[in-house]
Amino acid sequence: MSALAQVEPPDAPKVPDDGGPARVYYAHSYLDGAWSIAGLGDLLSVHVQNFDALMKETSNTCNGIILFIDGIAIQGLQPLSCDAVNGHVRYRLQRTPKSDDIWHGLLGGPTRYVRPVSISVGATDQFPLPTSVMDFQLEIVPRAMLFLFIGLLVGGALAFLRLCRKGGLIRSGSPTVTIDKRPYNLALFQMAFWLFLVVAAYLFIWLINGELDTITDSVLGLLGIGTGTALVSTLIDKNKQPLTVQGSSAVPPEAGKPLESRGFLNDVLTDETGNLSLHRFQLFIWTLVLGVIFCSSVYRSLSMPEFSATLLGLMGISSGTYLGFKVPEGKKEAAPTAPAAPEGGAS
Numbered sequence: 001m002s003a004l005a006q007v008e009p010p011d012a013p014k015v016p017d018d019g020g021p022a023r024v025y026y027a028h029s030y031l032d033g034a035w036s037i038a039g040l041g042d043l044l045s046v047h048v049q050n051f052d053a054l055m056k057e058t059s060n061t062c063n064g065i066i067l068f069i070d071g072i073a074i075q076g077l078q079p080l081s082c083d084a085v086n087g088h089v090r091y092r093l094q095r096t097p098k099s100d101d102i103w104h105g106l107l108g109g110p111t112r113y114v115r116p117v118s119i120s121v122g123a124t125d126q127f128p129l130p131t132s133v134m135d136f137q138l139e140i141v142p143r144a145m146l147f148l149f150i151g152l153l154v155g156g157a158l159a160f161l162r163l164c165r166k167g168g169l170i171r172s173g174s175p176t177v178t179i180d181k182r183p184y185n186l187a188l189f190q191m192a193f194w195l196f197l198v199v200a201a202y203l204f205i206w207l208i209n210g211e212l213d214t215i216t217d218s219v220l221g222l223l224g225i226g227t228g229t230a231l232v233s234t235l236i237d238k239n240k241q242p243l244t245v246q247g248s249s250a251v252p253p254e255a256g257k258p259l260e261s262r263g264f265l266n267d268v269l270t271d272e273t274g275n276l277s278l279h280r281f282q283l284f285i286w287t288l289v290l291g292v293i294f295c296s297s298v299y300r301s302l303s304m305p306e307f308s309a310t311l312l313g314l315m316g317i318s319s320g321t322y323l324g325f326k327v328p329e330g331k332k333e334a335a336p337t338a339p340a341a342p343e344g345g346a347s
Contacts, residue, residue, distance in 0.1 A: 007030055008028075008045075012028065012047070013025065015049045017049060017050045017051070017087070018049070020049075021050060021053055021129075022048055022057075023049050024046055024119065024120045024131035024132065024133055025048075026046075026133060027044060027045065027119040027133045028045055028047075029043060030042070036136055037114060038093060039140070039142065040094060040107075040139075040209060040210060041092070042092070043080070044090065044092075044093055044119070046067070046119060047088055048121065051084060051087030051089075052084070054123060062082035063078045063079065065089050067091050067119075068119070068120040069119060069138065070106065071128060072102055072105075072106070073122070073128075074096075075096065075098035076098035076099050077091060080092055089121060095209060095210070103302075107138075107140050108301050113141055113142075114137040114138060114139050115137070115140050116134075116135040116136065116137060116138075117136055117137075118134045118136070119131060140208065149203060149204065153200055153203075156199075156200075166179070168182060170184055170191075170192050171183060171185060171261070172185040172188065172234070173258060174258030174259070182260070183260065183261045183262070184261060184264050186233075186267075186268040186269075186280055186283060187226075187229045187232075187322070187323075190229060190230070190319075191226040191227055191229070193287060193291060194223055197294055198215075198222075198223065201294070201295070201298040202214060202215070202304075204298060204299075205302055205304070211302075214303060214304050215304060216305070216306050217306070218304070218312065219304050219305075221307070221312045222290070222315065233322075233326060236327055269281055277325065279321045279324075280322060282321065283318045287315075290311065290315065
């Protein structure tokens with residue numbers, strides 16, 4: 001780092017001290033050819049006029065100088081070094097436990113690769129020095145990593161959709177029907193929907209701020225509801241075996257024509273008789289609504305959302321209602337057969 005710290009931009013301004021109050025007049029990174037851009041993990045040098053005045057406010061302690069980005073103190077981030085002769089203070093931009101929420105706010109809701117921000121320092125976390133650095137470029141998303149993420153997202157989405165349509169990932173039904181013609185299953189769709197969103201969000205957050213421990217209790221709850229609903233739904237389908245009563249014994253009916261897909265929306269919103277089901281519609285709509293809220297929250301705050309217990313309870317009630325109404329779905333009423341005629345005539 002010491003060798004790197006000696007490399008200064010060739011056109012860096014030099015403002016002599018004038019005995020007045022300290023102020024920030026220049027800031028740069030150590031990216032050759034991109035001196036005005038820095039992101040997480042990069043080095044940042046802040047040039048201060050009348051640096052001695054700033055040091056007096058911190059009792060000549062370099063670690064007491066606090067970095068400000070867009071007027072917000074980056075808590076817990078200490079300088080790597082101070083150059084009292086030239087009036088430079090250097091930082092490595094990184095997240096700390098105290099600054100985690102601050103970085104979420106600075107990097108959240110990206111619309112471009114970089115975002116113009118102001119840079120300053122201060123002796124306290126309340127009052128930054130006056131600064132002339134108003135348009136430093138904070139890197140939000142590394143360009144190469146963003147292209148990699150988009151490629152993985154598009155490729156993963158296409159592969160996922162193909163598996164859903166052709167591979168039977170969210171289909172269920174009779175094994176006598178080819179996989180691509182079996183009906184779509186609402187519970188399996190819900191499970192696959194949340195799995196895809198959570199994996200994509202996890203990669204997106206890791207790409208921007210390098211966090212790995214981002215799965216929240218709410219996300220685990222959503223995955224658990226989806227998995228539990230799919231498991232119970234599968235068990236219900238397997239236990240459905242309508243019987244026909246013949247005399248005193250019960251035997252399976254003659255196999256009818258197995259159900260085939262009537263299209264995604266028809267399959268997930270209607271029962272086996274083709275009637276639109278309110279309980280299916282309720283589960284489908286709430287899954288999509290929470291999915292939109294989930295994606296919006298991840299994009300704006302760069303963190304997995306924490307849904308309230310009420311919302312998770314609503315999702316659980318919708319899933320429970322769906323499973324409760326699914327039990328009688330498709331069951332055929334037992335049709336008693338006519339009793340056999342007596343062998344002898346009437347006496």
